Amino acid sequence: AQSVTQLGSHVSVSEGALVLLRCNYSSSVPPYLFWYVQYPNQGLQLLLKYTTGATLVKGINGFEAEFKKSETSFHLTKPSAHMSDAAEYFCAVSGSGGYQKVTFGTGTKLQVIP
């Protein structure tokens, strides 16, 4: 069984401020972890993913996330928010092996204030 919890359904930051979106996961097998972004009226697109190896993962648009097994967390950060970062962000988890499914979190809407 697997699950994802995203803390905070809405997050507001000022332009230029740090972005921190929180994600905690639960998985009975070594997890594959993803962050996807959804802009208004569009499908989701991958920001970054963790499979194995290096725990700090860098993605597109200056985002990065760190896999912390002891905390079962995979928080998403960006040092300086840009207006174009305003979107819905989804954390997701999948287990390795066989035909696993991906479980998505409930999403966090990021608002960037000028």
Place this chain on the structure above:
Amino acid sequence: DTAVSQTPKYLVTQMGNDKSIKCEQNLGHDTMYWYKQDSKKFLKIMFSYNNKELIINETVPNRFSPKSPDKAHLNLHINSLELGDSAVYFCASSPRGATDTQYFGPGTRLTVL
């Protein structure tokens, strides 16, 4: 060239009608999915196919029937539409399975009146 395409983009229909949504991917991926996103943005998997074979069938009413004529296409047929079926439906594909990046289509917004 669009990687994952869906038609139609918008679908407005009456309760009780039957409708279909089509999905095509030109990425050569083996696995395709249907997701339902409700008004609160909650995204839930409905079905997954690998090389035309159904591998995931979540708790979905049997009014929903997916069909995969080949590995590049996954269509969704919905019988006897209900108000609660109103949502955005996303098709996605990935190279081999759930551990790979998924590529999403633009979505089909279904409104049942």
